[in-house]
Amino acid sequence: MPLPSLARLRLDAELAHWASADRRPGLWWRDDDARAATPALERLLTTAAGLPLALAVIPDGDLAGLAAHLTRHPNVTVGQHGVDHLNRRPEGQPAGEYALDADPDHMAVTIQAGWRALTDHGLKPAFYTPPWNRLDAPLPGVLIDLGFTALSAWPGEAGEHQGLARRDAEIDLLRWKGGPRFRGTGRLLGQLRAVLERRRVFGSDEPVGLLTHHLVHDEASWRFLAWFIPYARDRFDWPPAAPVAAADVTARQAA
Template sequence: MNRDHWQDLSRELDRWSEGRRRLRLWLRDDDAVAPGAALDRLGELAERFGAPVLLAVIPMLAEPTLAHSLHTMPLLRPCQHGVWHRNHAAAGAKKSEFGPDRDAQAVDAEIALGSRRLAELLGPAVLPVFVPPWNRIDLAHAARLPALGFTGLSCFRGYRLGPLGGPSLLNTHIDVMDWHGGRIGRAPADLLAEIVARLAAERETGTRNADLGLLLHHRDHDETVWHFLAEFLNVAAHPAVNLVDPELLLVPPAPSRSQP
């Protein structure tokens, strides 16, 4: 592909450095259920670039052999991805496992069932982050997640908690897949243009620090995606970028000490 788009990203990151701004880059990967070549490739990518990945595991579909694989790939940080990854939305509505029409007690019992299954399978490695399938969860259901043991909720850009609150939000911002164009990797030029535009907008508002969450789906990646990720993480080894462990995004910043 044309290198101009990669140069645009490098120049934008240089502007962040010049303004002493910092970008916290983190990765989330959805739909993990079993070992395989794609999961191995994701783990190798994480190790090569020192890039922890929040790995959203579907509890009731996860195979026991997944535990051994993740033990050998410590940078893949598992968390709960729904329960069965089933669509309960009415015909014609956007897909959702935890929509507003579902009974609260039934939803809570189902999520708790999934949590127990993941704990039995993966033990203490599971992070207390809930990732709803299709990035959708009703606001009332989201508000009860802390009572179910979750300190984080990860959806997609634009999702906001309702008046009843909920866990800390760890929304992703950029999806590498083109789901409507045939479940293929998005063109790198389009991805880079979107990323650069987002970073420029953050910079122009005077933001000193910002987060950028990249959304992956290892089971669906084609070579376009894998090549983009390797190149992107290579360029992201920039002084303006911190590759962040998703677990650290759950920790609130320490209060600043007042000067004597």
């Protein structure tokens, strides 16, 4: 594919800085919104070609079909992506599954039901990702009470939460305003280079997070991934998609 040569050269130069410091950056890949096995999911898994992929699953779809499909893809780690991905916020507010004044007990009951649906289908989630990365104040505490041990959102959405490992995704393949579409190769490579430079300068070993949404990729998005994933395969370390043990949600009675 034709590439903006400057962005590619700058990224290569940044990676050369890492190599000359005897370091190798990590890359972590999270894809959101799976509900079922679909042709788009198959295309994503083909693109991943066995590399670790964290799949954030909405627990209200054809989970049996999804689970059956994923048995052939041991590189995939499932996370729980909310409960139903419905926006319950008034127009003009940032989207979120829960009202701003939602009762934490109600959140816990609904999240646990989603966890149960995934787990009953053999898709026990290793992490939680709130839809729209909306990390309201009660949510981390609710997740900790339920037994979740890992959380993935957007960097800076909230600070550290004791008891919850964080692994975030900050390189978004898509732009969303006016409808999802490919963000652009030059822009993505530029963002990746900038994140890598910060990690290198500050001595951070945290993997860079790539965020994709397979159900709404346009052809330009797929073309980029078909180039970028093989490019990144040998230039990055690919840590396991699950940084911690699978969540073990404790039994909790509905209020």
